[in-house]
Amino acid sequence: MPKILIVEDNEGCIRIYRNLLEKAKGYDVCILTKPDGVFEKAKEWQPHCLIMDIGLCASISGLDLIKMFKADAALKTIPLLCITAFANVGDQIEAAGADVFIPKPFSIEELLKTVDDVMTGKLKARG
Amino acid sequence: MLKALINYVLSKMEKENPFSGIFSLNIVALAFSDPAIEQHFTKERVDTSKPFIRLTCIIAILYYSAFLFLDVYLQSGILYQCIVIRGLVVSTTIYAIFKSYQDDFYKYVNRLLAFSVFCAGLGVLAIIAISQAPLTYLYYSGLIMVFIFAVFVNLKYQHSFLISVFTITIYNILLFVCVDMENLHIVVSNVFLISGALIFAVSSYYQEYYLRRSYVMTRCFEKEQQAKEFAEAANRAKTEFLTIMNHEFRTPLTTIRANSEMIDLEVFGSLAENQGQYKELAGHIKKSSMHLLELINQTLDIAKNNAGMLSVQEHAFDLVAMLQDSLSLMDGYEADKHIHLVFESTLTEAMFNGDEQRLKQAIVNLLSNAIKFSKTGQTVTVILERTDDGYAVMVRDEGAGIPDDDQEKIFRPFEQSRNAMTRKHDGTGLGLPFVKQITELHRGTVTLHSTLGKGTMVRVTLPVLRKVVL
Incomplete structure (x- = not known):
């Protein structure tokens, strides 16, 4: 079963991922509400993609987290989908190394298509 | 000469x-x-x-x-x-x-x-x-x-x-x-x-x-x-504030858009056969819409107050009932933290002339802050007391406390909005300024007592404005 690791702290968005990706689409979804431990979880669980909310209320900035993720040889091949409610930061997020940037409020069709592209191999991590 | x-x-x-x-x-x-x-x-x-x-x-x-x-x-x-x-x-x-x-x-x-x-x-x-x-x-x-x-x-x-x-x-x-x-x-x-x-x-x-x-x-x-530095700081604060507001508006909009699209696309199967699941999505849409409306109203109230145009809609209401109602609104808020919400008062009824809706919003702001900064299993207490000239409402938590340097700043609009991408807590930063402004419109005061590592207590005094029915 395709596995998706998600880092998201907003309760409403967590419910969307549960309903859409887990219940409706049947993906194996693991959600972390904090970025702490995401690297270890990704290495251990080997998800097909990582969906990460940028601008998480944490001690480390989302952009730094992307850079660290992509700098890790064991993780950089996992497609990284970054989602954020901050406008006009797409360039910074992609420059930091994210494979896809999806701004909130996202269309579920767009999200599903991106996830499908990852699962079918059309969309690969930039490495 | x-x-x-x-x-x-x-x-x-x-x-x-x-x-x-x-x-x-x-x-x-x-x-x-x-x-x-x-x-x-x-x-x-x-x-x-x-x-x-x-x-x-x-x-x-x-x-x-x-x-x-x-x-x-x-x-x-x-x-x-x-x-x-x-x-x-x-x-x-x-x-x-x-x-x-x-x-x-x-x-x-x-x-x-x-x-x-x-x-x-x-x-x-x-x-x-x-x-x-x-x-x-x-x-x-x-x-x-x-x-x-x-x-x-x-x-x-x-x-x-x-x-x-x-x-x-x-x-x-x-x-x-x-x-x-x-x-x-x-x-x-x-x-x-x-x-x-x-x-x-x-x-x-x-x-x-x-x-x-x-x-x-x-x-x-x-x-x-x-003056130049002040203008530059104000401009930076405005930009940061717009960034934060943009973020805060987009978050409930995400829930509204995604859930309504899920209903529209019938992602769980036909509407007729899965009414329960779709009704749950509709509930999320409703909750997010209300949250969005509150955000807009508070933003407008702060802007109106800054322009000297905010007035309170006064009528007699029971503070005890209002506080209990506010506490019930917090049920399920950050449910995974299992925060104990406690109401303490020797009063069974406390009639007060004021703007019930705005005061309730102010109390909800204090409660949501207290819960946000509390750790799992801690207690948040709301206390109502009679004072010489009216009432005092205290909201007390056992959370991290607020550093001395920040205690004055957090009552100023937009302060929380600094460094949007790296800030440590969610929110617009308008919650406490709103509390202060609404309390002052009722001729009351807001004081904050906080000790790092031990918790915070916000005390709101509400002097009886006109007629009090006891």
Whole structure:
């Protein structure tokens, strides 16, 4: 079963991922509400993609987290989908190394298509 | 006439009068109209020129003492008297140096130095009075040295001028009463003394005028810099605030859009067969819509209040019921934290005239903050008490506490919005400013008591505005 690791702290968005990706689409979804431990979880669980909310209320900035993720040889091949409610930061997020940037409020069709592209191999991590 | 003359001279020198507004200056007395500014100027001037004043005093002492050699050579008959006179004069100057090390020196600096200079003048006059002719005329030049001392020691020009006038007057009285001097020497000495007095008075005036001008220019430049920095900070805060508001609006919009699309696309199968699941999605849409509406209302209320246009819709309501209702609204808020919500009050009913909806929103803001900053399993308590003039509502948590430096800032709108991408907590930063503004519209106060690691208590007082039904 395709596995998706998600880092998201907003309760409403967590419910969307549960309903859409887990219940409706049947993906194996693991959600972390904090970025702490995401690297270890990704290495251990080997998800097909990582969906990460940028601008998480944490001690480390989302952009730094992307850079660290992509700098890790064991993780950089996992497609990284970054989602954020901050406008006009797409360039910074992609420059930091994210494979896809999806701004909130996202269309579920767009999200599903991106996830499908990852699962079918059309969309690969930039490495 | 003196004022007109000074005005005329200054108008030829200055294109624009630098002394305007709060820095207006009496050009004859050379004093700022505002006593606070005058005091600040004097303090600053004295503080910066203290080393120079001391140096001038030391040079004056050395000069005054050195002229004892002249006494030995010219006035050997009255040498003892000369030593006593010079000793007394030097003592007053040493006293001035000693006093300059005290913090309040600026308060009496002019009087003290004027006294010291005047004593120096009187000392010369005393020697002239008791000296032996025909070489007495040589001593008048000592008075010119005294005038120079007055200029270098930064004496106010009026003091400097008055000392010159008194000294010259006494000098002429002495010549008339007891000193035997040739007419030519009397004329020559007076010409030099009067010319010297006038030159040094004008010199003192310009010296002080330009010191004051420089002071005003510096203050104006600082004010301009402050205004510029304030405007830049306000602009940055506005941009950050817009970024945060954008984020805060987009988050509930995401829930609304995604859930409505899930219903529209029937992601769980047909609507008819999965009504329960779709109803749950509709519930999320409703909750997010309400949250969005609250955000918009609070933002508008803050903007209205800043524009002085916010008014409260008053009616009598029960504070106990309102607080219990607010607590029930928090059920399920950050449910995974399992926060215990407790209401404490000996009152069963507390009727109050006020804006129930806005006060409830303020309490909800306090509660959501308290829960947000609490750890799993901690308790958040709401306390209602009767006070002398009304009621007090306390919201207490056992969370991380707020650092002293931030305690004042968090009540200012937009403060939380700094560094949007790296901030540690969610939210617009408008919650506490809203609480403060709504409380103050009810003529109440908000106080914060917080200890790091132990928790925070916000106390809102609500004085009874009009009629209270107990």
